[in-house]
Amino acid sequence: MIGFLQKGLLFFVLLVVQxxxxxxxxxxxxxxxxAPLIYGLVIISLPPSLEIWLLMVLALxxxxxxxxxxxxxxxxxxxxxxxxxxxxxxxxxxxxxxGYDPLKELNFTTIGWSNFLFFSLVMLFxxxxxxxxxxxxxxxxxxxLLLKALINALISxxxxxxxxxxxxxxK
Amino acid sequence: MRNIIRLIQxxxxxxxxxxxxxxxxxxxxxxxNTLHHSRYLSSTNQVFGNILSINASITSYFNLTKINQGxxxxxxxxxxxxxxxxxxxSSDFVFLNDSVYKNQYGFLYSDVISSQYxxxxxILILNKGLKNGVxxxxxxxxxxxxIGVVVGVGNYYCSVLPIINNKFELAVRHKKTKSFGVxxxxxxxxxQTATVEDIPSYMKVSLGDVIETSGATGIFPKGILVGTVIKxxxxxxxxxxxxxxxxxEDYASIYNSYxxxxxxxxxxxxxxxxx
Numbered sequence: 179m180i181g182f183l184q185k186g187l188l189f190f191v192l193l194v195v196q197x198x199x200x201x202x203x204x205x206x207x208x209x210x211x212x213a214p215l216i217y218g219l220v221i222i223s224l225p226p227s228l229e230i231w232l233l234m235v236l237a238l239x240x241x242x243x244x245x246x247x248x249x250x251x252x253x254x255x256x257x258x259x260x261x262x263x264x265x266x267x268x269x270x271x272x273x274x275x276x277g278y279d280p281l282k283e284l285n286f287t288t289i290g291w292s293n294f295l296f297f298s299l300v301m302l303f304x305x306x307x308x309x310x311x312x313x314x315x316x317x318x319x320x321x322x323l324l325l326k327a328l329i330n331a332l333i334s335x336x337x338x339x340x341x342x343x344x345x346x347x348x349k
Numbered sequence: 350m351r352n353i354i355r356l357i358q359x360x361x362x363x364x365x366x367x368x369x370x371x372x373x374x375x376x377x378x379x380x381x382n383t384l385h386h387s388r389y390l391s392s393t394n395q396v397f398g399n400i401l402s403i404n405a406s407i408t409s410y411f412n413l414t415k416i417n418q419g420x421x422x423x424x425x426x427x428x429x430x431x432x433x434x435x436x437x438x439s440s441d442f443v444f445l446n447d448s449v450y451k452n453q454y455g456f457l458y459s460d461v462i463s464s465q466y467x468x469x470x471x472i473l474i475l476n477k478g479l480k481n482g483v484x485x486x487x488x489x490x491x492x493x494x495x496i497g498v499v500v501g502v503g504n505y506y507c508s509v510l511p512i513i514n515n516k517f518e519l520a521v522r523h524k525k526t527k528s529f530g531v532x533x534x535x536x537x538x539x540x541q542t543a544t545v546e547d548i549p550s551y552m553k554v555s556l557g558d559v560i561e562t563s564g565a566t567g568i569f570p571k572g573i574l575v576g577t578v579i580k581x582x583x584x585x586x587x588x589x590x591x592x593x594x595x596x597x598e599d600y601a602s603i604y605n606s607y608x609x610x611x612x613x614x615x616x617x618x619x620x621x622x623x624x
Binding site: 198201202204209210212230234238246250251252253255256259260263318319 | 361362365366369370372373374375376377378394397400401404408465466467468469470472474508536537539540601602
């Protein structure tokens with residue numbers, strides 16, 4: 179229960195950072211290319227033992243609350259639900275069954291730095307790519323969208339590391 | 350029957366996923382295809398409008414110098430227009446308050462409390478709404494030039510469709526030749542550029558030329574600056590030019606805006622219906 183409250187708080191903080199900081203950030207010519215979505219961290223890091231339908235409903239609620247601020251009803255919802263749906267199948271294909279503990283949440287310490295970096299990069303790439311495809315909704319700039327998704331996924335992974343370093347428990 | 354139930358049971362997650370995606374897409378395309386989506390949940394809502402305006406009131410302090418500069422530049426322009434006009438008027442016998450003349454356009458100042466420019470569908474939120482007399486389809490201009498058109502109105506807030514949105518279309522004209530075109534924001538445009546279509550290829554359009562509003566839609570008065578030409582291309586096989594312009598208003602730093610009310614828009618609409 180406390181874990182869920184913590185996750186809720188983390189999502190709230192990420193929402194504030196996303197809507198009021200990252201979306202407003204002015205970085206000159208690169209503005210149009212760099213628009214990372216960081217709120218997927220909560221869905222990615224929830225423990226894999228959670229039922230997929232519950233995860234998808236949570237993703238739906240989170241996506242809706244982001245959408246209300248960004249004035250794009252359905253866009254963030256759809257991409258976050260995509261992440262929630264593909265999370266467990268991907269986890270099983272990338273790692274072997276005993277490669278992770280399904281009861282513990284996924285982060286850099288529980289499944290290892292390189293493993294989580296790779297896993298979150300794949301998840302974030304899917305998240306961004308799906309988001310940009312629905313946003314544009316035509317396929318003649320597919321290579322640009324792929325590159326954009328990859329770069330923004332890398333930036334978001336960097337942000338995940340930052341969040342992990344901030345929230346880590348010091349012994 | 351039993352097989353169907355078993356099928357649903359074994360694929361329940363996939364079915365739920367598909368159901369949610371269908372709902373999302375329905376919402377999204379409903380939202381996109383109805384430009385006037387004020388009846389849906391949006392930032393024009395009281396709650397989200399309030400949160401956004403708190404954020405704007407905090408961040409506006411950081412931009413005071415920039416805002417002041419913009420305003421004083423605009424004042425300079427207006428002053429020069431005003432004093433030049435006085436000299437002209439005094440030589441003729443024209444009365445400013447003559448009942449023959451009627452004030453066609455009203456202007457209402459408002460703050461931009463939320464602006465987007467990184468997405469394909471950007472929306473701005475202003476802090477004036479129904480209670481201030483804002484209605485749908487009113488034009489919005491900034492210190493320098495055109496910003497967009499009001500597409501959603503709440504009690505105290507309104508949402509604006511800027512040029513940098515897939516859905517934006519407006520009749521504009523080339524200032525030198527007075528030839529009409531349509532401004533659009535295509536997929537290869539970024540947040541500083543837009544495309545003007547339908548200008549005939551025999552018109553001489555050169556780099557640096559000014560594109561302004563044509564006044565044809567009745568939303569904006571004639572001659573409001575939209576942007577300057579940065580690239581001209583002939584489309585092969587057609588008689589038209591493809592003109593890229595640099596938008597004069599910088600959407601990354603936009604704080605002041607004026608909502609334009611056309612007092613004769615009712616008549617304009619009636620005439621349009623008769624067509």
